[in-house]
Every structure is written in C-alpha cells, then in structure tokens.
Amino acid sequence: MKKIFLFMLLCVASACAAGEVAVLTETPVAEFALPDGKVLKNAFVWRRNSEGLMIVHDDGQEFLNFKLLPADWRSAYGLDPSEAPANGKVERRHDQYLIYPILMKLKGLSPESYSFYTSKRYKGDADNLLLSGCALQSLLDENFSKALRLNEIVAERFPDDGRLELKDLFSVCERCKGEGIRTFACKACSGSGKCEKCGGKGTRAAALNDELVHCTFCRGSGKCPKCGGSGEQIVQCHECKGRGKILEQDKVNAQLAILVEELNAFQKAQ
Known part of the structure; x- marks a missing residue:
C-alpha cells in the first residue's frame, strides 16, 4: 500500500514539474524544450522583440513566436493573453523616447520586465x-x-527626484591631461622644424652639378612641410578619442545595476 501511495505521489510531482514552463534567458541552458516538444541544446535568448524570441542553440537559431505560444507560456514570459489583439501580435506602447532598443541591452533586466515595460x-x-x-x-x-538628451528629459519631468550628473561618471584622461590632443616631435624633421631635403636653407644642390636650386620639397621656405616648421605634430588622443575625459565604466555599471534591480522589483509588484 505504501509503495502504491509513493508511486502516486511521484506521478503527481512529475506531472506538476512537467507543467511548469521554464523561462529561457540570456544564460545558456543545456536543454530547452519548446511547446511542440522539440529540444534545443545549449540554448539562450539572443534577441527579444515584440513578436518573439530569437534563440541561439547548437544547431543554429530558432524563433519563438509569441502569438503561437500556449496560455501558460504567455504568462511565464510576462504576456497577458487577454490583451493580445485578434491578429496575434503583442500590443506595445508608443515608444515616445525611442528607448525600446536600449531596454533590450540592459543587463539583468528580466524578459518579464522588458515585456511589461513595452506593453x-x-x-x-x-x-x-x-x-x-x-x-x-x-x-x-x-x-x-x-x-x-535622456538625462535632460529626466530633469524636466522629474525635477524633485534629483538629476543624474553625467559629468561625475567621467574622469580626466591621464594620457592627454584632459586636452584631447597629444603633441609629439615631428618624425620627418626629428623635431628641428627644418626641411629634411635642404636643411632649412630653402635651396639645395642640383643633381647634375653644384648649382643651387629652389627646394621643391619645402617650396623654398626651409620649413618642414610635415609640421610647418614647428617641429611638433599634434594628434587626437586615442585613449579618450579627443574628448579629454574617460568614462568610468565601473561607476556606470554599478549605478545601472541598481536601476535594473529597481525596474525588476517594480514589475514584480504589479
């Protein structure tokens, strides 16, 4: 009798487990079963839009169309079947600030949150x-x-919430000392500023005799044509790309992680 009872419990537990929908995210899973029973190996979500998920797996790619999902799958992925229009497409809010493509990049934002904020x-x-x-x-x-622009919108719409100071997320470029440019000795004249062909005289000896002729390389100026006689070459700083400041990505990622956590919490509370 006990064996029969235990067997029944195992059957019920298996049925419950089988009824649960596994939500696929950007983190790869060894096996992921689609609604039709097809199993994908090492699958993960590569891209999500209003119509479905683009899933990458060992054998290629698979598009999971939202309009073809069963009701329990819709619920698992944060979709409300009652709000889906007759044509099967997921309704979205008007993207007033053109941020939907940016939302897709927010690391840690759950699929349910993305679906909620774009619905x-x-x-x-x-x-x-x-x-x-x-x-x-x-x-x-x-x-x-x-x-x-987005930061200005936040300041305009939410003046009492405190403005995110973007300038605090940058530091002065150490390579160019905030100038955005770097100065080097001219390689053509080794920093002398003189024309390498005529030595700064503006004239040089002709090839066939010792007669002095006009230096065509510097056009008679005697100045190095590369640096204009300054002996220096000014180039854009590659470290900061000419901005003079470096984005402190650790600070940005730390603040972004806090915001994403709050966004996920807000969605769960709805």
Whole structure:
C-alpha cells in the first residue's frame, strides 16, 4: 500500500514539474524544450522583440513566436493573453523616447520586465527609472548625445527626484591631461622644424652639378612641410578619442545595476 501511495505521489510531482514552463534567458541552458516538444541544446535568448524570441542553440537559431505560444507560456514570459489583439501580435506602447532598443541591452533586466515595460499594461509610473537606465546604457554604447538628451528629459519631468550628473561618471584622461590632443616631435624633421631635403636653407644642390636650386620639397621656405616648421605634430588622443575625459565604466555599471534591480522589483509588484 505504501509503495502504491509513493508511486502516486511521484506521478503527481512529475506531472506538476512537467507543467511548469521554464523561462529561457540570456544564460545558456543545456536543454530547452519548446511547446511542440522539440529540444534545443545549449540554448539562450539572443534577441527579444515584440513578436518573439530569437534563440541561439547548437544547431543554429530558432524563433519563438509569441502569438503561437500556449496560455501558460504567455504568462511565464510576462504576456497577458487577454490583451493580445485578434491578429496575434503583442500590443506595445508608443515608444515616445525611442528607448525600446536600449531596454533590450540592459543587463539583468528580466524578459518579464522588458515585456511589461513595452506593453500597454505599463502606465509610465517608473519612467524616471527607465529613462535614467537608458541614459546610462547610452553612455556605455558611447552614444553621448542620446544619454544627454535622456538625462535632460529626466530633469524636466522629474525635477524633485534629483538629476543624474553625467559629468561625475567621467574622469580626466591621464594620457592627454584632459586636452584631447597629444603633441609629439615631428618624425620627418626629428623635431628641428627644418626641411629634411635642404636643411632649412630653402635651396639645395642640383643633381647634375653644384648649382643651387629652389627646394621643391619645402617650396623654398626651409620649413618642414610635415609640421610647418614647428617641429611638433599634434594628434587626437586615442585613449579618450579627443574628448579629454574617460568614462568610468565601473561607476556606470554599478549605478545601472541598481536601476535594473529597481525596474525588476517594480514589475514584480504589479
């Protein structure tokens, strides 16, 4: 009798486990079963949009279309079947600030959160977090104009929340001392500023005789044509790309992680 009872418990437990939908994320899993039973090896989410997931696995790629998902799968991925239109496409809010592509890059933002913040269920109550997070991500993407614009929007819409000071996330470039340029001795004249062909005289001996002729290399100026006679060459600093400042990525990532955690918590509370 005990054996029969234990067997029944195991069957119930197995059935419950089988009924649970495993949510695939950016972290690879050894095996991932699709709704039709197909099993993907070492699968992970490469990209997510309003229509579905692009999954990369050992045998290639697989697109998981949201409109073909069963109800339990929709719920697991943060989709509300009751809000899905008749044509099967997932409804989204108008991307007023063009941040949806940036949201996809936020490290640690759960698929459920992304789906929530890009759906009609989201009413804009966490826009200060969303915009600030996208501003930080834009910094990491080196899209500084976008980061500045998003930061200005946050300051305009949420003046009482405190503005994210982007300048505090940069440090002075040590290589160029904040100048954005670097100065080197001219290689052509070794820093002398004189034309290497005529020695700075503006004339030189002709090839066939000792007659002095106009130096065509410096056009008679006697100055090095490479540096204009200064003996120096000025180039853009490669370290800071001419900006004079270096983005402190550790600071940005630390602040971004806090914002993403708050975004995930806000979504779970809804």
